[in-house]
Amino acid sequence: MFYQQTEKSSFQFKLVGNYQTSDNQSKSGPLFEQADFLVHAAKINPQVQHFIIEVSVKGEVFAHFYFQIMPFKGSELKSYIPQGENCLINKTMEAIIDLALERVNWNLAVLGNVFVTGDNGQYWKTDKLTDRIKWKIIEEASDFLSTQLKFDALLISDLREEDLAGHRGILSSGYRLFEVEPDLIFDIDPSWNTFNDYLGSVVSKYRVRTKKVLKNATKISVKDLDLPNIQDQEKEIYQLYKNVMNNAPFKLAEINNFYFQNFKKAYPKQFFVRGFYLDEKLVGLISYFEDTECLHLNFIGLDYSLNREYSIYQRILYDAIEQGILAEKKQIHFGRTASEIKTSVGAKPVKAYSFLKHNNKIPNLAIRPLTSYLKPEPFEVRHPFKSEQKTAL
Helix, strand or coil: CHHHHHHCCCCEEEEECCHHHCCCCCCCCCHHHCHHHHHHHCCCCCCCEEEEEEEEECCEEEEEEEEEEEEEEHHHHHHHCCCCCCCHHHHHHHHHHHHHHHCCEEEEEEECCCCCCCCCCEEECCCCCCHHHHHHHHHHHHHHHHHHCCCCEEEEEEEEHHHHCCCHHHHCCCCEEEEEEEEEEEECCCCCCCHHHHHHCECHHHHHHHHHHHHHCCCEEEEEECHHHHHHCHHHHHHHHHHHHHHCCCCCCCCCCCHHHHHHHHCCCCEEEEEEEECCEEEEEEEEEECCCEEEEEEEEECHHHHHHHCHHHHHHHHHHHHHHHCCCCEEECCCCCHHHHHHCCCEEEEEEEEEEECCHHHHHHHHHHHHHCCCCCCCCCCCEHHHHHHHC
C-alpha cells in the first residue's frame, strides 16, 4: 500500500523553478495552491525566489511543497521580545537576545507563503499517510532543497495545533518549535443575511461601540474598485499599504506596487479591492480573496492621520464582515495583526506555530534559547456575541 511504500523512504523529490513547466501542479482546488496563482505570486517581490518541490513514489506525484527564499534580518523579531519585565535577569536576557538579533542577516527559506497568512505551502494529494510519515517527508524535502539551493536557515510556517501531530521526529533533527501570533478567524452564522443580523447577535456594549464607529465613519464612502480604478489610483493605493507595513511590528517581505492590479487582472471574480473615501480622497483600502467557503483578508491600507477621527480601520473590519455575509461565506480569515480589536468584532484566535533550523550547527544551537524566549505579544480576547456571554454564565 501507499503508506507502506513511504515507510521505506522510497519517495523521490524534484525541484520545479518554473511553475508553468509542471504538469503535476494543481490547476483547480483551493486557490492558493493552484499553479496559476503561484505564477502570479512569483512576480510580487523581486527579492523573493519561488520554488516547488514535487514528491512522488514510482512516478506518482502525491504532494508538492511551495518554498520561498528571501533575505531576512533578525531585527524583525524584536517585537517578540517580552516587554515590561522588571527582573534584572530578564532585562539582561532581553539585551543579549536583542544583540543576537542584530547580528542575524540570513538568506531564509520558507515552507509557506509569506504573502498569504494561513497558507503553509503543503499541498497533499493523498490521505493515506500517517502524521509521522508526513513530517518525515517534509524534513527530507527540506534537506533536498538545501542540496539544490543556497540558504542559511529554513522556516516551516503557518502551522496550527492539529498540524503538529507526529512532529517529534523533526525536533531530533535540530528544528526548533516556537509560537507566533494567532490566526484570527471569524465564523459567519448561517442565519445571518445582512450586517444588521450580525449586529443583532452582539451584546449591547459592543452594539453601541459598533454604532459609534459607523457614526464616526458617516462621511466615509466605500467603493468596490475595478481594474481601471486600481490602475488609476495605483500610487495612492500603494502608499496606504506602505503606511500599514511601515507600522507593522514584523514582516518578512513586502509586495510591489503592481500587486493589486496584477491580481485583479488575473482573478477578477476572486480578488477584490475596496476603497474607503473621504471627500473623494482615498483614505483606506482592503483587499481580499474569496474561495468557496472563506473570505481571506489580504492587505489593508490606512491614512493614519485620519484614522482616529473617522474610525477608518474599524469601518474596514465591519465592511469585511458585511462582504462575507453577503457572499454567503462560512468564515473570514482576518490574518494576524491587531488581535485585540479583531476579537472585539467577533474573530477567534487560533494558535499558530513555526519551526526554524539553521543549516550551520553552531548558529542552530543559539536558536534554542532564542525560540524559547521569543513570544507573541499577549492581548485580551474579547467576547462580543450574546451566545458567548450565555456560555460564560
